[in-house]
Amino acid sequence: MNRREFVAGSLAAAALLQAREAASSQSAASPAAQANGVRILVFDTFGTVVDWRGSVIAEGEKLGKAKGLNVDWAAFADAWRGGYGPSMNLVRSGKLPWTKLDALHRMVLDQLIEKFQVNGLSEEEKKHLNYVWHRLKPWPDSVQGLTRLKKKFVIAPLSNGNVSLLTNMAKQAGLPWDAILSTEIVKHYKPDRETYLMAPEFWDVEPSAVMMVAAHAGDLDAAKKLGLKTAFVYRPLEFGPARQPSKPADGSYDFMARDFRELASQLGT
Amino acid sequence: MNRREFVAGSLAAAALLQAREAASSQSAASPAAQANGVRILVFDTFGTVVDWRGSVIAEGEKLGKAKGLNVDWAAFADAWRGGYGPSMNLVRSGKLPWTKLDALHRMVLDQLIEKFQVNGLSEEEKKHLNYVWHRLKPWPDSVQGLTRLKKKFVIAPLSNGNVSLLTNMAKQAGLPWDAILSTEIVKHYKPDRETYLMAPEFWDVEPSAVMMVAAHAGDLDAAKKLGLKTAFVYRPLEFGPARQPSKPADGSYDFMARDFRELASQLGT
Secondary structure, X not given: OOHHHHHHHHHHHHHHHHHHHHHHHOHHHXXXXXXXXXXXXXXXXXXXOEOHHHHHHHHHHXXXXXXXXXXXXXXXXXXXXXOHHHHHHHHHXXXXXXXXXXXXXXXXXXXXXXXXOOOOOOHHHXXXXXXXXXXXXXXXXXXXXXXXXXXXXXXXXXXXXOHHHHHHHHHHHOOOOOOOEEHHHOOOOOOOHHHHOHHHHHHOOOHHHEEEEEOOHHHHHHHHHOOOEEEEEOOOOOOOOOOOOOOOOOOOOOEEEOOHHHHXXXXXX | OOHHHHHHHHHHHHHHHHHHHHHHHOHHHOOOOOOOOOOEEEXXXXXXXXXXXXXXXXXXXXXXXXXXXXXXXXXXXXXXXXXXXXXXHHHHOOOOOOXXXXXXXXXXXXXXXXXXXXXXXXXXXXXXXXXXXXXXXXXXXXXXXXXXXXXXXXXXXXXXXXXXXXXXXXXXXXXXXXXXXXXHHOOXXXXXXXXXXXXXXXXXXXXXXXXXXXXXHHHHHHHHHOOOEEEEEOOOOOOOOOOOOOOXXXXXXXXXXXXXXXXXXXXXX
């Protein structure tokens, strides 16, 4: 019996049982394991890592100037983001089959182009504008904070942005992710449970070895319910200077920080 | 009617049609688009980017010395890798449900521990040994070549290694991937078609905008059949000095290079 036959033959017999045992017994053994500790940080992206509102306004104003348009780009950005939840809920409720965020963004954009009278755009220009979400700019502390956190933890987005959106964004903004975890991978949008359980399942660890980092209480509450650790980062300018978001009470989450640098210090990196 | 009602209401009506149109019309418009050109490079990993054989032998010899074992680690490494194809085929043929590569590696390892009489290992030590595949060392040109290629292309592994394996490997070896594309994401092993079509679908591009880079003809042939571009990189030492792999005839693939640095030069980076 040669080596290949040996391996294939004996595998077939005990395979199922062994696979189950191996999967369950490897939980504690990953390379960077820290007993009962957090090993993986996953980040909400829009608003938490990048400034979607400021970025959309800046590109809109540039486009408006080039095209001679008179558009309230702040209202336009808010309306575009306003269509985000409702359009994802069409998917979450089953009214739409799985549809990636780029396509949902485009659906909303086509309506806003009419509503805000953004006239005279070619199809190429509309496509380019839709991809502004691939070009969002990071908050001033994001790259430095993530770079520090990366030394101690696996870091990844956990975002409703699709894989190409998050990858292109990271490339342009210099976000040093170890992996791109998009909800597109499990074809569910947050706050569906499948999204938060992605990292624990990929790494064969308990949910408590993964910490969700976000500027939004709803995101953190959903993660917490499934056993993930949570870190709140306050982003007072996410919705513009006129609409300061409320801040959860101290102690609402495992960690609470003013920005990623402070979070890095709290986590000893 | 407020903004939220406006968006949700009008979305529901034309949603399905728009989603389809948006998905198909965005093909050419991604940020780094090059007309008819390759934008994304996906890489086989074991053997192409990292030296699995040398890495497993080196860790085995260290373990053997510490434990006073007399094991032929080269034969051990070859047998472990020899179990790779047969164990994946149990999944591909449906004899096993989806099982990630870590668990397949462990199934084979448990048999080889008996066969090669690797005695006296605790469960923790077995787990650590199984994760040697997370710690494989890159070929000498890999990091430098990938760093050059990353300037012009989106670069990602396209490997049967699971997400955590590839992420941990990249972190330890300094592989500068833009994203981690593991076949675990689509729950199919190469050469199933779903694996090669992952990048075109994530990026909404034709398969010809994606190039598969590998040291193995079978991998490239499967990718080529689905319309991907192909680059062969010769890795004469993958199977050790005594077993030099055959080299495909010139012109068999779109690009053929001796290492990643040469590939980077051929691709103008």
